[in-house]
Amino acid sequence: MFNKILIANRGEIAIRIIRACRELGIQTVAVYSEADEDSMHVHLADEAVFLGDAAPKESYLNADKLIRAALDSKADAIHPGYGFLSENASFAAAVESAHLTFIGPSADSIRAMGDKAESKIAMKKAGVPTVPGLEGLESDDDFKKAAKEIGYPVLVKAAAGGGGKGMRVVSEEKELTEAIESARSEALNSFGDERLLIEKYLANAHHIEFQVFGDKHGNLVHLFERECSVQRRHQKIIEETPSPLLTPEIREQMGQAAVAAAKAVNYYNAGTVEFIFDPILSSFFFLEMNTRLQVEHPITELVAGIDLVQWQIRIAAGEKFPFAQNHFHQHGHAIECRVYAEDPANGFLPSTGRLLQFIEPRGPGIRVDSGFTVGSQVTHFYDPLLAKLIVHAENREVALQRMKTALQEFVVHGVVTNIDFMQAVLRHEDFANSRVSTRWVESALESGILLLENPQQAVGFHHLIAAALADVVFVSGKAQSAVSNETDPFNPWRKTDNYRV
Amino acid sequence: MFNKILIANRGEIAIRIIRACRELGIQTVAVYSEADEDSMHVHLADEAVFLGDAAPKESYLNADKLIRAALDSKADAIHPGYGFLSENASFAAAVESAHLTFIGPSADSIRAMGDKAESKIAMKKAGVPTVPGLEGLESDDDFKKAAKEIGYPVLVKAAAGGGGKGMRVVSEEKELTEAIESARSEALNSFGDERLLIEKYLANAHHIEFQVFGDKHGNLVHLFERECSVQRRHQKIIEETPSPLLTPEIREQMGQAAVAAAKAVNYYNAGTVEFIFDPILSSFFFLEMNTRLQVEHPITELVAGIDLVQWQIRIAAGEKFPFAQNHFHQHGHAIECRVYAEDPANGFLPSTGRLLQFIEPRGPGIRVDSGFTVGSQVTHFYDPLLAKLIVHAENREVALQRMKTALQEFVVHGVVTNIDFMQAVLRHEDFANSRVSTRWVESALESGILLLENPQQAVGFHHLIAAALADVVFVSGKAQSAVSNETDPFNPWRKTDNYRV
Amino acid sequence: MKTTFDTQTIEINPSGDNYAVTLDGKTVSVQVLRADAKRGRMDLLIDGQRVSAHVSSDLAKRWVTVDGRTSMLTKTSGAKQGVRHDYAGGLIAPMPGQVRSVSVGVGDVVKKGQTLLTMEAMKMEIRIQALKDGVVKAMYVSQGQTVEREQILIEMEA
């Protein structure tokens, strides 16, 4: 087993990995940029190494600095988390060539799945169903011909892409040229690779993915599905497992396809095979494989009853994965809501600022993975994910009720969040009835079937009264009784502090 | 379903019940004594009713006031929690006769199990194995004769008792008279009933209990065992499930005995059948039945995958329990540590004071049920339970590691706690090897095999440095960088506050 | 005492142990059950209804959460304020971030929908496009510059 692991990431996922290391008795090295000097992940690790400027390419995306930090701190492995360099095959290779262990799949597996065009070809070979489409096209005319063949609407997307970047939906031919141009430029900017592929756009599709997990000795299983169809800007905000749409038979088929997909690239460690699922035809198509830990891995941990991050580390250290497929069963139901610093009323664009209040809900069946606290600064440099709110309960109904209650209790002041928005989504009958496809948020907002305000509550009035009274009550002596009941952990020093305010 | 429930309790269990109600969409009424005016359970409930003086008999043990409060606030049910009036048959009857629902078993079931002597007779009839002993004795001579027959050591205990009160271990005849006298007086003081029974004292026994759960329609299942052998002063401090000592066969037998015991008294709602288990002979004996929710219910919730408090409420409202015995399986392993305000170095006697610091551990698989926060006052009026720290993991080894890490992260200042002590217990190889019987703590401390300090760490030195430096650093300007990074949710009002400090 | 948030004015007057709160010509009685300035929490009895609120303050802004719904209110002088989204002829930053590229200069003639500059924040790229045909009158930002939300980026002449 490793003695020390460097975590090449930040925020909640760095903290998640630190916890796993601690429980395994492994020392941790955090890394941080200038913007993260006072972040929680820095304080929680056993050591911390400063990388440089806030800009990701000077810090969390700088492979050389990360490997240097690992060597200097005598770490013997690097966990990349998700995002940043986690799916960068060259980084994985560089880590290994520095005689460090990369906690993830092999560079070859990452490379094979990183290219959307090549991976699609490999999947077809392995007998995994793929979305009708074409790869390797170059001229606009080729694209036009292919689009006509496939039938509009089509999707053009970056061969090297991911996370909705370099992806355009095209509903008719006259939009095609501009879509190709903008997707290409975004692809080039984001991935340094302008190749695109084209495929049928499935309008009413659900996004259902399968967690796979394998060791370096050829054992590989799937850990069931995650339904991730609640998306905005092609990015997930709410995930759940089990998917209410899958019958045991389809689940079995998709699980087998996921295992076949992973085996086709000699996969080991944690990975996710994403499918597009058509609920009317009950048919599914390979979308892509994420060759890393997923943001939404906690719901799988709860329902499959296994600590994925601990096992990532153990597998990377060479341990055998002792469980066969039939060891796993789905226990209860889990839902994750991603609390983002973003403004739904402003096109879900990010919101930045200092957190004036940050109260996480607590209680049985509630898990919060977060990297923020009161006073934290939410900057524009990184992903605006504030927290992952995860609930687990005996069935979907109870889990949904638990999530609604927990979201109501989550208080964030200082940045605009999507908490109220997610409450509105969960309240909607389409969510209760599992009719939420990946395009649902967009169309529900357009058509007005999604109301952001709960009309039953006279909230505006109470908000105004509370805001106005706070100025009176908190400033006047009226709050004294409460204040005098408070104890400061440092009362003798408090006075001194005050002089400096 | 109920519209509103009054919770006749305080602290963490009141909060636990409030959460369950919220998720079920039920309004809650808290009650509080003078000492609890500013307690968390009061703030979290929808309404709160003041009962009276801090003394339990003026507040939480005052049946009349509680029923009056329920009627006045238009609640339609009362949840008693554990302790206080939860096992008081007259209270249950009085609640029902006020046309309110008592969330628990019938008054008859409580009464039948409340008397240790009578319940033992009933269990013998029902074919449930009981500890060799005698009931209904009065004179010292009768006790002496019985003790000789049974063989020393023997246990004399209150027929109406529970929680280790009115209970004495007697190892030889000359101690018997005094033990009877003191047990009688304690029994009379605590339960208003001086009757005692005598039974064989099993020195190396483990305490293993089974959760049972039934509805008002005759369905009754068990939800597996809890191993609760880590005790001090006859009270549990660490519990786990599954018990590493039970084979599937013994578990099955004990489960059936637990169901038989409950059915013998027409039991419904949540209850616990306690057994004494002899690990050498693999034999078990009925000890008593707790006719209420148990402190340690969360470990069962995690491993059986069911919300016991929500189901208590649903059953009380008349719902059918839809699950048969074969629906339930044990998933993973759960451990609970009870964090008490007590001083292990002072005979585990309670410690009171104001909480200067209270940092609960967090992370995947960690649940904390608590009713305290920084600034809370721990008084001498009530049970010194500060928090229940509960972990869940895929197996015992991972759960144990998780608990050790979590205990290390739990910071409580202002009162002495048993946190360090429980770490020492969990570090001991006897715990790892499940060799902890109910007498283990006592004898381990006596014999010195339990070391309260971890000798590997030079902790004393670091503690002294930190304490001395705090005076320098927190008072001087050295802490400014950190302080200036802090944001107060009320910075504009903060200044005003300061003038009043 | 009168306070105005955005465009709504609310009046608060002590009335015995309670407060008389007037809004939109309607007056209700509000009792403060509990106020915890340190945690920014108040329990109120508004017209007989128990209401728990979290309130934070940041200069003129007030963040308020009641029943799980959060609002951001801005304390104003009471006069109607020009909303900066409507800034005539100007293009404002829809989010805080960094200017990645600038494609036009002062005096350039641009067409509706033409990309004038791109911004980046939190892994996202945003294109600032001309809302209508026109001429660039002023450029307030340059490549690499960090901008706040609602900062004016470019001024246009129709």
Place this chain on the structure above:
Amino acid sequence: MKTTFDTQTIEINPSGDNYAVTLDGKTVSVQVLRADAKRGRMDLLIDGQRVSAHVSSDLAKRWVTVDGRTSMLTKTSGAKQGVRHDYAGGLIAPMPGQVRSVSVGVGDVVKKGQTLLTMEAMKMEIRIQALKDGVVKAMYVSQGQTVEREQILIEMEA
């Protein structure tokens, strides 16, 4: 600067950006990596080893947690203090609570092991028993009275 906790004296002197800390004749260099007075937390580098500490203060008491172990230290003048547990001839309260019953009065002759009074706290009953044969010299408490931990209850004469 010298500080004494219980019977141990520790000396702290600034030394460049660090502190020189002397205890038991041994001096180590301590660097303060981070100090958060509000949360009572310090990250220290003690002799090259990273140590995180939580420290709280309550009058002369300091509560310190390092590596999951909590100590309560008492700041003293430096002179050895009489430990109150050893209070000669006195019986002290082992826990805070309420006096439930008093069975003896001043002048009573009592036997070793005899119960002199009972206390109650947090659902528990504690008997205060005579440590040896003797005579009750003074009674400092009466029934129903609330007492602090280590408060002297009864004084005895051998």
